Amino acid sequence: MVTFAAIESLSASSPEGVLLDIAAVLILLCAFACLGSKLFDRYVIYYGAQSIVLSFAAAVVALHQHDAGLWALAALTFAIKGIGIPYGTRHFLIDRFALKRDVALSTGLSSSLIFGAFLTAFAFLAIRAQTVPNGLVAEAVLPISTAVILLGALCMVVRRHTIAQLIGWLIIENGVFLGAIATVATFPFIVEAGVFLDLVAAVLIMIAFVSGLARQLAEASAPELRQLSE
């Protein structure tokens, strides 16, 4: 059985460490790309790209750890998050309701990008000094994963369209997964498989809700959802 010591000692200068570092930076860039875009199909493309890079990062850790469960997770990530969810969202929501341009922004693109940059800086300042010893790959990857979580949350806040909120939540989830593989490899496989199952179920239910809303409202975006404000 592989213990955490293996992943905790994965140094930043080893080949795996460098690969993980690059993957983490690409994941962060995808989150920024999503934040800076206005077209629905772009959101989905960037999310898919991010997930594929994430599955690559999981494969790198799996190679380092020689862990079959992690290989399976990398494959699942690629198939479900990288292809399945982007395809499903596109097919069932964006193409079906001919959605093009997201107009339900509460903040302009440039200011949300600047705010995103601040959040990234904050994540580095807040996490870097803490918990993780120097020289390990986790030292760089953990702040990045925190930044991805915050950027996903920012997407959910500044975008009020339900699809954009869905993608924002999925980006947060990717950030959590990245943080997990950088610090503790992952949870035991059964638990991780359960997390995946929940994710898929959640996305399916959300797609059903969004299409229900899209059928009844002209724009399925949160500003219209204000009957219940009290």
Next chain:
Amino acid sequence: MIALALIVVLLPLLPALATPFTSRARPLGALAAASGLATLAVAVGLAIDVGGGHRVQALSGFLYLDPLSGFFLVTIAVVVALASVGSAAYLRAEEERGELRPLQVRLYFIFFAIFAAMMLASFETGNLGLLWVLIEASTLASCVLVGLEGKPVSLEAAWKYIIISSFGVTIALVGTLFLYFAASDLSGSPTQHLTWSFLFAHAHGLSAQSLRLGFLLALIGYGTKVGLAPMHTWLPDAHSEAPSPASAMLSAALLNTGMYAIIRFQALTHAQLGTQYAARILLIFGFASVLIGALFIVLRGNYKRLFAYSSVEHMGIIAIALGFGGVLGFYGALLHTLTHAIGKAVLFLTSGDIVLRYRTRLVDEVRGVLSVTPLTGAVLLLAALAVAGSPPFGLFLSEFTIVRAGLARSSIVLVAALLVLLAVVFVALVGAVADMTLGGSPERPTAGPAYAERSGRLLAAAPVLAGLALLLVLGVWIPGGLNQLIMHSIHAIS
């Protein structure tokens, strides 16, 4: 024992298995009611088994039962039983009026079953990762119930619910991750590092910094599900838009599932960091929730929202009790969990009858319930008194215990603040319900009797009367077995 533990999770799924064969509410409801009652019987059996301080662990900790799990199993099983019988009556009435299509009836019983099964299962696992998976699964199943009616308003409530609670629960996942990280210095396998009993036994070896962060994130994450302020915003919408028996399940069962997870994390924090750290955070969130609950109950408006804010308030009270700590504090918290669950189930089930009869959810459009339908009116008034904490009902006893716990800890200021807030809630909640039940004749014509047949009326009355009777009994007498179960639960987490 292990067989019983599996049966209690599988039993509620029976109605879901019957949905391919029929979409009529009558047979499905009857099956749901029967399986709900059977579930309760099995859960009580399990609780008696573990009530003496006995623990069961199997499948490397994925299956784990101790007195605390037994206590929560019984509490949730009571709610499932009451809500199943209530569903049988409510869905039949909605079907007869043509409000629900066959597909919706099917979906209701399928997701009601999954919802109940996932909640019960979450008390039977000792693995904190699997606990997260099951709690998230129960949230997802309940989302479908909230959006079931398919109207824009209910879809909106369901969307708000799923997006806020998924976000919250993701934070709880990060908290679980930090706990797992905190355990990395311990010996043992990765699976054991997520197993509650192993962590509790080795709590002194957990890394303090990561544990602190883990508890805080878990409290915020699961607190979103519990409805602790300021993460409560989804709760009134979801509770008021769901069909009433589903609201009863949300308010009386689902919130407690989140609280159960928080109690498990708190126990770990206590064992390593002492009581101060967790207590302070719980008190802050607890008071914020009671305050928010009280403020919004004063506003009135929609009576189902009113009861929902009352749930925010009561979850706050439980958090405060956990914050006060000590044997009295935990005793009060657990007893309050049980009494609030029963009281709120009765209140939401009764509100279902009023929705069916008046076709409105506004306090000011409902008048004279007591003269229009004496039984529903009386139950509503009594249940509101009970939930507001009036003697001789069980909630008075549990709130009294919590106040004593605060005094034992000599936090006079906190106790005084709590009492003031409780008084505000009492006046506002009972005032609103008194207007609905006793106030003059209805301003708008009622839509006619809620249930067409006598059997439907009986079916609707049975769970609320049983619940009220239970509350009354708990107000004057705590059975020896229950007392023992609570005492052993406290022992298991301290």
